[in-house]
Amino acid sequence: MSAQMLRVTAREALSPLVTRFRFEHPEGAALPLFSGGAHVVVEMPDGDVLRRNAYSLISDPLDGSGYEIAVRREDGGRGGSVFLHRQVVVGDLLRISAPLNLFALDLRAKKHVMIAGGIGITPFVAQLKQLARLQMPFELHYAARSRAEAAGLALLPDLPQIHVHISDEGNRMDLGAVLGGQPLGTHVYTCGPEGLIDAVAETAARLGWPRGALHSEVFMAPPPGTPFTVTLARSGRTVTVGAHQSLLEALEAAQVPVDWSCRGGACGRCETGVSACHGQLEHHDHWLSDDEKSSQTKIMPCVSRFRGDTLILDL
């Protein structure tokens, strides 16, 4: 995975929980341009743990002078976002991967409708800038619980196509109204909690939208769980995975090389064979098919876990 050291040149609180970070090349070199929806993986050397989290880019895709991300502090999470909030200051150098896009706009669309829930607003911030350049029709719906939590408000331009739905103010998003009456050839993009993605899919199905016109960012952070142990078939070694650690992170800490890209169960890169499984794999990825999941012969170590007696991996 190609990556480079970039300097933190700005940080700004967008809300009590969300902070914006800006990264630039230390010598001022231009960074690769990207497309709206792309993410980068940020490496965080936190004591003797090397954390790697993926964040959507929110800066202008056609501006190579810097990259920006907005990070929500997840106090119950595995520490990457807490590390960024607590420890990273302007002037620090962090390793940032080249941008990769698993949530790109479908440029065939006649119109783009974007639906964001909470911090799910981030990929759309860059997409809005791309759409403005391409002069394509769009509409964005941003749902948040309260105005104080709606960090995205600081990132969105003041445009009539942008609709904000604050549930505390009794202004909940009505998906039927959003999706109904859109012109033929419209594509809809959803990013946010799984419940929102499912609700959009159901509403769209009810209204007869073609499946190919629906897109969602299935990205997610590795969920915590109970600690477990895996055995590596080739060496016979065992590796223990902590409650707030992913299997991928535990393998990396044990110097076992596993390929990866998104670290969020979406890209398929980390797919690993299972040679024996006495217990239950907890699949959290969006890559394996249902059949593959139930066969218990493959696991995506970036997000998935295990509960049971023995798990032997083809590693």
Place this chain on the structure above:
Amino acid sequence: MTLQFHDETFRDDYTFHNSPEGIRRFPFPFDQDSYMYSVNLEPHAGGRAGSPFEKRFDVDEHYVAEMRDREITLRDDPLRCQSLPHMELAGWDFLELVMVSKSEDYPDLFELHRDGDRWHWINRPLGIEQRFTFLDATTLPCGPLEYITRQTQGDHALLDQREGNLWMDAGMITSQADWSLDFDIGMNFFEWHAPVPKANEMGVFQRALKFLLNLQQGAPTRRLNWTMTVNPRLDTSPENYHKWGPEKRTITPATVGSKQYLRVELQTLWRLPRSNAIAFPIRCYLCSLEDIVTVPKWGRRLHRVLRDLPDELAEYKGFAVNRPVIVDYLEQFDDGAETSPGIFPD
């Protein structure tokens, strides 16, 4: 080394030829004495000096003649270049990639001057000078993909990425090994690969696609593919099969060395920045058997590979009818000695 561009043809009188240096730098595709499909992808991050792997877009002694041949093919059949409307941005991305790479890698031959969106491009070998506005197609004589691929050796496909697949939604295809852009346009990775034997069952395409969907900018990758062609013909398209198919019958023990060519494709894969599309240049290199065998290692190895190749592959690649003559010819250059690992001459 200054390049001497050949005045040569890829049709009718077939005056194409490789210089002695051209033969030495030929990308011989076999790193061992047998061949089977595999996910043979490696980083396209330079290579041996003087080899076709060294530069991002190799320019060689055939450049000017190949571009002339493309012009003839396009004049007869404009559908060899197509771009679905949503692919124009990818066309610009690709134009930028080629212009930047060539002007940096071959400053004597190509120059690019940029002042914001106002660009000035100079292509010395083809005698082209163009001022235009980047991302404004009205300032070029044709679309960005067609413009830059009329000046870049090799065929080029642009793949849109969506729904966990790649879609062949644009391309400039005039030197293909018997497949058609007009037929494949709009197809996805599995659909356009459907005619290939064995590889799908081997899981080659599934694994290759998974890799490509995660292809990163600035980390291009490459692979070699090969087939056999009678006469040094670039346009071996299904559309023109009636012109080149019958030429297979001209192969005899007397003509096989000079008329039978090994055709190698250096395929590279590039993630494009603004469009998130993938560019797939397919660069074709031709070398006659009599030139191949001037490198003893290659003569020995090609004999063994072609002799032992599974029938389905020889059939698919279209040289099964001539395989006995080819293998008989090559046998005289195989003394049974061991061959060294890797593709390069000893």
